[in-house]
Amino acid sequence: MGCGNTKVLPEASKKGYVSVVQSLVAFSKAHGDDESNKHAKKRRAPWFSTSAKNLQPASSGQQQILREGRQQDRVAKYKDKFDPRVTARYDIKALIGRGSFSRVVRVEHRATRQPFAIKMMEVEGPEGREVCASELAVLQRVRHSHVIHLMEVFQFPQRVYMVLELATGGELLDRVVSRGHFTERDATQALRMVLTGVAYLHNLGITHRDLKPENLLYYHPGADSRLLVTDFGLATFGGAGSEVSSGDHSGAETWSLRTTCGTPEYMAPEVLLSRPYSCAVDMWALGVIAYIVLSGSMPFEDDSRTRLYRSIVRGKYSFHGDPWPSVSNLAKDFIHRLLPLDPASRLSADQALRHPWVSTMAASSSMKNLHRSISQNLRQRASRSSSRCPSGNESSADSTNVGLGKLMSLEGNQEQQQGRASGRHPAIGASTPSN
Incomplete structure (x- = not known):
């Protein structure tokens, strides 16, 4: 819509x-x-x-x-x-x-x-x-x-x-950096507020389709401020539940959940592959957000739009580099459960709120300050972004569509080879990130 x-x-x-x-x-x-x-x-x-x-x-x-x-x-x-x-x-x-x-x-x-x-x-x-x-x-x-x-x-x-209403408290990541001290417990406090809002939307049958840190804003600058989900320019009704439908479809609702839209680094594999999708795409985006909040880096990133899409549809990400050695296995498990390639395997928003890492507010996790590593990673990425020549990036509408076209061609050929024996598309397998 x-x-x-x-x-x-x-x-x-x-x-x-x-x-x-x-x-x-x-x-x-x-x-x-x-x-x-x-x-x-x-x-x-x-x-x-x-x-x-x-x-x-x-x-x-x-x-x-x-x-x-x-x-x-x-x-x-x-x-x-x-x-x-x-x-x-x-x-x-x-x-x-x-x-x-x-x-x-x-x-x-x-x-x-x-x-x-x-x-x-x-x-x-x-x-x-x-x-x-x-x-x-x-x-x-x-x-x-x-x-x-x-x-x-x-x-x-x-x-x-x-x-x-006017939110003046700044973006989620700006708040992370400005705090000077940031632990897993701080991360769960922020993510819990976001998950509560997203669960409410999904229970109403609303899929946001553009969740990212820039669209998560604090209402006021105080430490006790609530965090708001904003920017509903791409939101739509439909797609409630975690299962993806298949077969022929008609009607506005199914059309709206076949549309390719969003911000590339946060887009779920099924969106990039032009498959019917559900509100599970928001949960994938929240997995990416959790990864960023805990590390200051992105799980899927590449200057080439085609390579970026390829890494997303293959579910290739890792927990290498700082501060991941200091991040608990429970936090990594939370991310794992939001980033499987199979949408039906992802946690729903209600299930994510009940995940032990969130429900206990990281009580069993290390209270080590992750702020220095997060800020350093954010600065490094900001420096790389500002030093790139715009003409050298695949940033125009044409290059975006070309990049997606190349990816679709590549993935289509692979799926045809894999699924020829059965005569149908193979199911997307679960991601296997390395620890």
Whole structure:
């Protein structure tokens, strides 16, 4: 629903559907930047965001005045685009993000002065209407402490305005780095909140389809903040349960769960292989997230999109290098159970919450501080990402589709050879990662 068969696969952590709250974080980190610099940095940024102090040196008073003037001009420009019935209730403060069919602004309620974010979506065209209808259908259904909350909606023929709660506590990985001390118990506290939100969504029959650290945001900067699942631009109804259906299908629900979409490094094998899939794709993504949170590195990573896809569909990952020797076997088992190639073998969100590592809050695990190794791995990956030449990466829509096409051809040939004797596709086997 949120993306069609022709939708371009978003770049890992660079592109994708604009998240209201993720855009807020980008704004709060670099509010002094002018808009063009902000978006240029976002296009170049690696999946791990650096802190605002690393983005640019302190500005002079004159530069600050100029920036404030430009910001006021932009606010006035976007105020003019808002329907008066919206601005009568909300005071427009700043533009904090933009997408293909949307603009996101930070606002204050005129009566309570409480801050919110408004996502203004253009719905004149059929594609914009489809994206808006899909996201709105999901957001109007959900109400959970660990899921971003839709406050109210203004609907007009040309535009729809979604008022959402504002999360100002930063992304999951930014919080991990800023803590200075991070253990397995800290990891389970964060993952438990995410799993609770995801279990709620799955029980409603909602598949998120784009879970990643950038879409997991803390509501406020305090240590006791709740963690929110955000960005429902690719979410859809359908796919409840852990089994993947087979055979011929018709109808919107099965169509939506055959669509290839998401962020490549977090996409499950069945999505890459264009097979019917279920909400188990979210559990695969959570396995990747757990791996990153505990190590600062990714289980599947390659500059070549084709090689990346190949490693995912083969389930090739390992627990080599720091800090894995210091990570408990129970934590590794948790990841193993989220990353089998067979979707039916993966833990559901409810089962993951009952896994001993999560349910005991890593009580039997080492309390060793993993922060140094995690931060070092994150910095190394950020450095590699920033030093790559954009033209040398397979980042365009064409190269993405070519990479996926090569992979499908390769996997198809292998499966034909393996399944010729039985006359049908062989089942995907369980992954066999090395410890």
